[in-house]
Amino acid sequence: MYQNQLLDAYKEAKNYIQDKQIAADLGIPTSRMSEMRKGKRYLSDSEAIFLAENSDINTHEALIFLAADKAKTDKAQKIWADITAKLSSQGLAGLTFGFTGFLALSLYFPQCAL
Secondary structure, eight states: OHHHHHHHHHHHHTTOOSHHHHHHHHTOOHHHHHHHHHTSSOOOHHHHHHHHHTTTOOHHHHHHHHHHHHOOSHHHHHHHHHHHHHHHHHOHHHHHHHHHHHHHHHHHHHHHHO
């Protein structure tokens, strides 16, 4: 589960020993942290971004892999597994560049149509 890797990376970056230290930084109860570790509850997007930024992990990667963790159906899990495998093999930098270019173009064309 990616969220455990993200939590561990944050714990290591902060030299923390216990998960309750992470919970304090996130402002959540330690029981919620335990549920996250067991996969019963997931990090919110803002929590994942906070952890990634403070662990020197790409925030795009964190959100993509967290979304893959949250997939509920078998079909969605397989699709996310394909996406994350492709991202891992191609590197996330290319994906980020591609999204940035796509967004720039999509913002430009509607303005021309007006």
